[in-house]
Amino acid sequence: MATTTQAVTEVPARSAEKEARGGSSAYLKLREAIVDGRFQPNERLVEADLARTFGAGRTAIRAALVRLDQEGLVERQPNRGARVRLVSDREALEIEEVRVALEQMLARHAATRITPGNVRSLRQILEEMTARVEAGDPLGYSELNSRFHEMIWAIADQAVASTLVANLKSQSIRFQYRTILQPGRPDRSLREHSTIVEALASRDPDRSEAAMREHLSRVVETLKQAIARHHTR
Amino acid sequence: MATTTQAVTEVPARSAEKEARGGSSAYLKLREAIVDGRFQPNERLVEADLARTFGAGRTAIRAALVRLDQEGLVERQPNRGARVRLVSDREALEIEEVRVALEQMLARHAATRITPGNVRSLRQILEEMTARVEAGDPLGYSELNSRFHEMIWAIADQAVASTLVANLKSQSIRFQYRTILQPGRPDRSLREHSTIVEALASRDPDRSEAAMREHLSRVVETLKQAIARHHTR
DNA sequence: GGACAATCGATTGTCGACAATTCTATGCAC
DNA sequence: GTGCATAGAATTGTCGACAATCGATTGTCC
Numbered sequence: 022m023a024t025t026t027q028a029v030t031e032v033p034a035r036s037a038e039k040e041a042r043g044g045s046s047a048y049l050k051l052r053e054a055i056v057d058g059r060f061q062p063n064e065r066l067v068e069a070d071l072a073r074t075f076g077a078g079r080t081a082i083r084a085a086l087v088r089l090d091q092e093g094l095v096e097r098q099p100n101r102g103a104r105v106r107l108v109s110d111r112e113a114l115e116i117e118e119v120r121v122a123l124e125q126m127l128a129r130h131a132a133t134r135i136t137p138g139n140v141r142s143l144r145q146i147l148e149e150m151t152a153r154v155e156a157g158d159p160l161g162y163s164e165l166n167s168r169f170h171e172m173i174w175a176i177a178d179q180a181v182a183s184t185l186v187a188n189l190k191s192q193s194i195r196f197q198y199r200t201i202l203q204p205g206r207p208d209r210s211l212r213e214h215s216t217i218v219e220a221l222a223s224r225d226p227d228r229s230e231a232a233m234r235e236h237l238s239r240v241v242e243t244l245k246q247a248i249a250r251h252h253t254r
Numbered sequence: 255m256a257t258t259t260q261a262v263t264e265v266p267a268r269s270a271e272k273e274a275r276g277g278s279s280a281y282l283k284l285r286e287a288i289v290d291g292r293f294q295p296n297e298r299l300v301e302a303d304l305a306r307t308f309g310a311g312r313t314a315i316r317a318a319l320v321r322l323d324q325e326g327l328v329e330r331q332p333n334r335g336a337r338v339r340l341v342s343d344r345e346a347l348e349i350e351e352v353r354v355a356l357e358q359m360l361a362r363h364a365a366t367r368i369t370p371g372n373v374r375s376l377r378q379i380l381e382e383m384t385a386r387v388e389a390g391d392p393l394g395y396s397e398l399n400s401r402f403h404e405m406i407w408a409i410a411d412q413a414v415a416s417t418l419v420a421n422l423k424s425q426s427i428r429f430q431y432r433t434i435l436q437p438g439r440p441d442r443s444l445r446e447h448s449t450i451v452e453a454l455a456s457r458d459p460d461r462s463e464a465a466m467r468e469h470l471s472r473v474v475e476t477l478k479q480a481i482a483r484h485h486t487r
Numbered sequence: 488g489g490a491c492a493a494t495c496g497a498t499t500g501t502c503g504a505c506a507a508t509t510c511t512a513t514g515c516a517c
Numbered sequence: 518g519t520g521c522a523t524a525g526a527a528t529t530g531t532c533g534a535c536a537a538t539c540g541a542t543t544g545t546c547c
Binding site: 078 | 530532533540
């Protein structure tokens with residue numbers, strides 16, 4: 022559907038259906054632009070300019086900015102305008118830790134609700150992921166990785182938690198690519214995902230939660246290392 | 255400062271400092287009114303009316319509504335206005351489950367950072383809580399309970415997670431009173447809190463996380479029962 | 488030359504008015 | 518009476534204009 026450069030099929034906040042028709046609404050356009058990194062970090066967002074470039078009125082832009090501010094993608098200071106919010110390394114880590122906590126919980130719930138059909142679907146994604154790793158295609162892998170986790174969210178059937186993680190993801194998105202590019206990470210990641218599927222298939226909440234925790238904790242660790250490296254060079 | 259009937263010192267979203275001066279800004283006023291339950295559930299929120307009652311322009315009200323919509327306290331439908339969002343029993347449970355996940359994580363982090371001074375403060379709150387239980391004052395207890403948890407958040411020093419739970423709380427606030435009023439609950443709750451403090455004092459992340467999970471899981475259980483009872487009468 | 492004050496341009500915040508849309512009530516046919 | 522179309526009221530969405538505020542530049546004094 023979306024023709025972005027990054028392979029990210031994003032759940033836009035809480036209102037996929039609200040503004041149904043094709044990507045209109047200043048909010049969606051602006052959001053996409055920010056998430057895709059089409060603005061410099063910390064770049065000033067002047068309402069009049071945005072209105073012109075997105076072909077919308079200043080009113081609509083204004084509403085969009087308020088919303089994006091609340092969402093954490095943009096920072097607004099009274100009388101001083103809005104900037105795209107720069108997520109610090111520290112904050113990126115914090116976000117990832119929250120993700121760990123929530124996805125753990127979601128895995129636990131998924132374990133009690135999963136069906137044989139769900140298991141099949143997950144295994145299928147796993148196979149495709151293997152193929153991408155062998156083909157040396159980190160971007161495709163990343164896309165499948167998202168699909169994998171989103172499917173677990175769907176199985177868990179916890180709307181509140183799912184919405185939260187989805188929003189979190191968009192905030193840290195610019196950092197994610199860092200982790201999968203680490204040497205040796207793809208193979209490991211694959212094994213971890215496989216463990217998760219087995220745990221879920223056994224319908225064991227504790228095992229599933231533990232497997233997810235194990236996986237995401239390693240992601241956090243990898244991120245920490247990546248940041249440390251990035252910081253000292 | 256606030257002259258509300260409920261004893262809730264709420265953290266207003268992410269911007270305590272933004273609108274510093276005394277409770278002005280349509281957003282804060284409206285938020286307080288909703289959280290305090292000054293509107294009927296599902297009541298329509300007409301912009302013009304709100305503007306008059308809060309002494310603000312329609313523009314300001316509009317911005318506030320957008321923000322509250324994003325925050326989940328209000329529901330806006332295009333061309334059809336805004337209503338105070340009715341959180342279903344189902345959703346209240348989901349919210350509480352998310353809270354479990356996040357507070358677990360926060361307890362874990364708090365355990366690694368807690369100081370002797372922090373322990374003293376927590377023990378002090380615990381004592382006051384005991385006094386309130388003996389005095390049969392559930393409202394005062396509830397207030398202290400909030401203080402207790404908020405202190406743990408502060409110790410954990412995880413801004414992202416703390417902001418999220420704080421926002422969650424405001425959504426489910428109308429349900430909270432239900433749990434503590436259950437017979438036998440106060441004593442139990444007290445013991446659970448005590449266990450949490452001991453675990454934190456030992457600086458053991460696993461124990462602390464487990465203690466918090468234990469505590470909040472019981473809260474969820476109690477809520478489930480309260481809802482079931484409320485539903486079948 | 489450097490610190491400080493005044494000025495100007497740019498940008499945000501707010502208001503009022505009007506267009507677009509939805510909701511309500513009335514009238515009419517059957 | 519019920520169903521349906523229509524008119525009118527109420528409400529939201531959007532625009533343009535203007536006031537308030539901020540940042541930077543310029544000018545002045547020591």
